[in-house]
Amino acid sequence: MNKILSFLQSLKLTVWLLSLSMVLVFAGTLAQVDKGIWTVMDQYFRTYLALIDLPVFFPRTWNVPHFLIPFPGGFLLGWLLTANLLAVHAHTFKVLAGGWRRTAGLAVFALGVLVVVGVMLGWGTAPVAATEDDAFWRVFLRLGRGAAAAAVLYAACVLLYRQRAGMVLLHGGILFLLIGEFFTALFAVEATMTIKEGETVNFLDRSQELELAFTETSRPDYDTVTVIPQPRLKDGDVVSDANLPFDVKIHRFMANSTQPRPLENVPAVMKAGYPQYESYGSRLYIGETREVSGATGQRNAPAVDVELLDPETGTPLGRYILSLWMYPNFVNRSWDMPTAISFGGKNYEAYLRFRREYAKAPGGSPFSIQLLDFVHEKYEGTQMPKDFASKILLVNEGDGVERELRIWMNNPLRYARRTFYQSGYLPDDSGTILQVVRNDTWMIPYLSCMIVFVGMGAQFIQSFGRYLRRNA
Amino acid sequence: MKRMLILLPAGLLLASCGRGRVETYRVPKSKPSAEAQRAAPAETAAPAPAAGFTAALPAGWREVPPSSAMREASYTIEGTGIDFYLISLSMGDVQSNVNRWRGQVGLSAASLEEIEQDMQVFTAGGRECRYFEIYNEENGRGIIAAIIERAPNYWYFTGKGTVDELKAHAGEMQAFLQSIQFNGGGDE
Numbered sequence: 001m002n003k004i005l006s007f008l009q010s011l012k013l014t015v016w017l018l019s020l021s022m023v024l025v026f027a028g029t030l031a032q033v034d035k036g037i038w039t040v041m042d043q044y045f046r047t048y049l050a051l052i053d054l055p056v057f058f059p060r061t062w063n064v065p066h067f068l069i070p071f072p073g074g075f076l077l078g079w080l081l082t083a084n085l086l087a088v089h090a091h092t093f094k095v096l097a098g099g100w101r102r103t104a105g106l107a108v109f110a111l112g113v114l115v116v117v118g119v120m121l122g123w124g125t126a127p128v129a130a131t132e133d134d135a136f137w138r139v140f141l142r143l144g145r146g147a148a149a150a151a152v153l154y155a156a157c158v159l160l161y162r163q164r165a166g167m168v169l170l171h172g173g174i175l176f177l178l179i180g181e182f183f184t185a186l187f188a189v190e191a192t193m194t195i196k197e198g199e200t201v202n203f204l205d206r207s208q209e210l211e212l213a214f215t216e217t218s219r220p221d222y223d224t225v226t227v228i229p230q231p232r233l234k235d236g237d238v239v240s241d242a243n244l245p246f247d248v249k250i251h252r253f254m255a256n257s258t259q260p261r262p263l264e265n266v267p268a269v270m271k272a273g274y275p276q277y278e279s280y281g282s283r284l285y286i287g288e289t290r291e292v293s294g295a296t297g298q299r300n301a302p303a304v305d306v307e308l309l310d311p312e313t314g315t316p317l318g319r320y321i322l323s324l325w326m327y328p329n330f331v332n333r334s335w336d337m338p339t340a341i342s343f344g345g346k347n348y349e350a351y352l353r354f355r356r357e358y359a360k361a362p363g364g365s366p367f368s369i370q371l372l373d374f375v376h377e378k379y380e381g382t383q384m385p386k387d388f389a390s391k392i393l394l395v396n397e398g399d400g401v402e403r404e405l406r407i408w409m410n411n412p413l414r415y416a417r418r419t420f421y422q423s424g425y426l427p428d429d430s431g432t433i434l435q436v437v438r439n440d441t442w443m444i445p446y447l448s449c450m451i452v453f454v455g456m457g458a459q460f461i462q463s464f465g466r467y468l469r470r471n472a
Numbered sequence: 473m474k475r476m477l478i479l480l481p482a483g484l485l486l487a488s489c490g491r492g493r494v495e496t497y498r499v500p501k502s503k504p505s506a507e508a509q510r511a512a513p514a515e516t517a518a519p520a521p522a523a524g525f526t527a528a529l530p531a532g533w534r535e536v537p538p539s540s541a542m543r544e545a546s547y548t549i550e551g552t553g554i555d556f557y558l559i560s561l562s563m564g565d566v567q568s569n570v571n572r573w574r575g576q577v578g579l580s581a582a583s584l585e586e587i588e589q590d591m592q593v594f595t596a597g598g599r600e601c602r603y604f605e606i607y608n609e610e611n612g613r614g615i616i617a618a619i620i621e622r623a624p625n626y627w628y629f630t631g632k633g634t635v636d637e638l639k640a641h642a643g644e645m646q647a648f649l650q651s652i653q654f655n656g657g658g659d660e
Contacts, residue, residue: 222498231492243496260551261640262532283531284551325551334553358499427553428539 008087017081020072027071030056035291036300038208039255045074046185075182082178085171093168095160105159112153119145120443122414142443146450154454166462170455173448180444188439191357192423194329195371195390196431202368204436205329205354210302212322213356214244214341215349229355233304245344246308246317251275256291257303257323260284260337275305279339281321301325304352308341317343322352329354332426332433361416365398369420369434372404376429388425390432407434525597528651530644544627549641554633556645560625566591566602569619569628573606576632577613596620597652605642607635614638618649 007013028044031053035043044050050073055064072080097105153172157165191204210230215223226243232250239248263271266285274285292298303323307316318341324330326337330353338349359367373391378384389408394401394415407413413420419442423435524544529535532550538557539546547556563569571581592603599620607614616631616638631638631645 217501221501223501224496224498226494226496228494229492232494239494241494241496243494259636261637262644265640265643280551331553335548335550337550 005087005091008083009091013084014081014088017077017084021077021081024050024052024071024074024077027052027056033060033293035293036255039291047073048076049073075185078178078182082175085175085178089168089171089175093161093164093171096162096164097160101159105156108152108159109156112149112156115149115152116447119149119447120441122443142446143450146443146447147454149447150451150454153451154458157455163462166455166457166459168455170452170459173451173455176444176451177448180441180448183441184439184444188437188441189357191436191438192329192354193369193420193434193436194333194426194431195369195392195434196333196426197371197374199431200368200370200395202359202366204357204359206357207354209355210324210352211355212248212304212306213351213353215351216346217349218346227356238309240311245311245346247311247314249307249309251305251307251319252288254288254303254305254323256289256300257325258285258287258289259301259325260286260323275319275321277321278318279320279341280326280337281319286321286323286325299330301330302352308343320350322350324352324354327351327353332424333431334427359416361396361399363399365396367394367396367399367401367416369394371432374425374429374432376425388422390422390434525652525654527648527653530648533644533648549637549644552633552637552641554631554637554641556629556631559628559630560622561628562625566619569617570604570606573604573615573617573630577606577608577615578611579606579608594646594650596649597654599654601649603646603649605638607638609635612636616642616645618645620649620652622654 024044027050028040031040031044034053034056044052050071051068052071054067054069055062058064095102095105150169150173154165154169157169157172161168189206190208191206193201193204195201210233212228212233213225214227215225217223224243226241228239228241228248232239233253235250235252237250239250260280261284263274263283263285266274270285270287274287275281280286286303288303291300301324303321303325305319305321307319309316320339320341322339326339328334328336338351341348341350359369361367370393371390372393374388375391376388377386379386387408389406391404391406392413394403394405394413396402396416405413407420407422409422412422417440418436418438421435421437422432424433425431426433529547530549533556534548534550536546536548538544542559544558544560546558548554549556567584567587570587574581587604590604594601594603596618597620599622601618601620603616603618605614605616612635614633614635618629620627620629629645629649631641
């Protein structure tokens with residue numbers, strides 16, 4: 001046990017972990033030449049065991065064999081660094097107080113934790129916050145809240161650790177930042193909301209996850225949607241569900257696909273082996289293509305080649321290609337290509353689409369956003385954007401919210417534990433694209449920053465005071 | 473406490489599991505665009521009853537309401553962002569029009585000789601149709617345009633989109649133009 005503890009406390013371990021982190025970041029950065037940014041994040045950083053592609057270290061023209069090198073992933077390195085920091089902390093910074101001082105210190109520490117939680121959850125702030133004020137003061141106010149939490153924690157450290165309070169606090173701040181980033185990686189959700197002028201939208205497109213959705217449209221009053229999430233879209237698998245009158249065989253999940261083009265214009269060599277699809281695939285060519293580079297800013301358009309089977313007999317009912325190119329929100333509403341399927345007297349529309357999340361406030365009541373107006377001003381005589389802004393109507397009947405608000409660059413709306421940023425616009429300025437981020441730990445960088453700042457400041461003032469006294 | 477810390481990553485991993493279930497839910501009907509698409513299926517080639525002419529619509533083409541008063545007809549092509557439309561103007565100078573289109577895709581002006589080298593001429597509804605494919609490979613933008621003289625006016629069919637999309641559908645545009653039948657009027 002002592003050996004493990006001394007290993008965890010060693011500076012050598014810190015140096016090794018930081019060195020390995022540097023190699024991982026280097027490899028992950030190079031990997032973005034060949035792969036999308038989110039593929040790299042999952043393969044290298046948001047994992048315990050990374051598999052580094054050997055060719056990333058060589059020019060792509062060299063025919064380097066595609067070996068995968070096992071390497072500690074970002075999560076593993078992060079946790080080991082955390083354990084290392086905790087072990088050093090526990091060994092170096094011993095609680096120096098006893099009796100009433102220790103009790104008071106622990107009580108103030110508990111109060112500090114409460115303030116930190118309050119700042120993170122936004123206690124005392126407005127539930128609907130579309131900011132009209134200056135961005136500088138907004139950030140200043142957040143740092144102020146962080147400073148208040150840091151001050152309480154510093155008081156606790158003074159009671160518990162006396163003259164080492166500053167050092168303890170700044171190490172605690174770094175630890176908090178590390179843990180915060182882990183939670184951000186695990187739970188932060190990025191999504192978009194695409195809304196045409198006059199349209200009301202009540203769902204978000206989770207842009208890093210996909211689903212294969214079958215919408216049964218036969219009923220006049222409502223639609224029934226059955227969704228197969230991306231983790232189930234594995235080559236060769238057959239997905240059965242009581243709510244679907246057919247089984248879905250996954251022939252191939254493609255990480256990226258080509259934009260649809262007329263089959264008749266495709267060279268015969270490419271058409272050879274192209275499956276006999278129904279619907280759009282019968283006259284359009286949609287093929288697998290390599291992933292776009294994360295460095296280019298382009299997006300992958302995954303596709304899935306599926307065959308519907310009779311659940312009783314296994315008889316094939318038709319083969320379909322469904323690509324993200326067919327989903328209107330992927331192509332900024334330039335077109336809409338639902339794959340129509342009729343079976344057993346029921347009509348279905350199928351899409352491979354971003355995972356859809358219906359908008360709900362934390363209390364559970366649904367909300368929607370209507371785009372009242374989209375303004376896109378350009379500098380006179382040029383195509384350079386000067387300002388683009390969305391005037392929206394936020395409605396949550398359950399919570400009694402009906403507010404006209406404005407979202408524009410660097411001035412997001414905060415509502416329902418989400419932040420809505422002005423991100424883009426539809427062709428001909430016919431609508432808006434909002435980026436929606438849910439990150440309950442978004443205040444942690446502000447808080448850790450101020451905790452480290454207060455800790456360093458206190459340490460500096462203390463050392464400076466000691467220096468002055470010595471030289472007095 | 474230390475055991476708890478060791479168990480934390482495992483707990484978080486377990487918490488992140490559970491994705492992967494097939495789910496079914498009901499939603500209110502809200503798909504006017506898809507319904508409209510079904511009402512006008514793109515599979516069948518149909519004549520385009522636009523102002524003063526008919527033409528065979530290639531598969532995947534759809535006539536849509538013109539987006540401006542200047543346009544006589546507008547079309548979309550499924551799976552592309554191509555904007556294909558017809559306008560009628562009284563001027564018909566080839567060089568100035570082609571150079572205007574070249575400017576729109578970021579190319580410099582060309583001489584009449586260069587333009588005529590790239591021009592294709594075929595018949596559309598018994599009339600001469602001068603056809604141009606203008607591609608800027610550097611920025612990926614292009615225009616396919618055709619001028620048909622219908623005195624006293626000139627008809628301009630213009631398709632705007634990316635170079636890849638236009639190249640993939642250029643054959644369809646030529647087939648569409650060659651299938652044009654005028655409904656009388658004009659100088660006929």
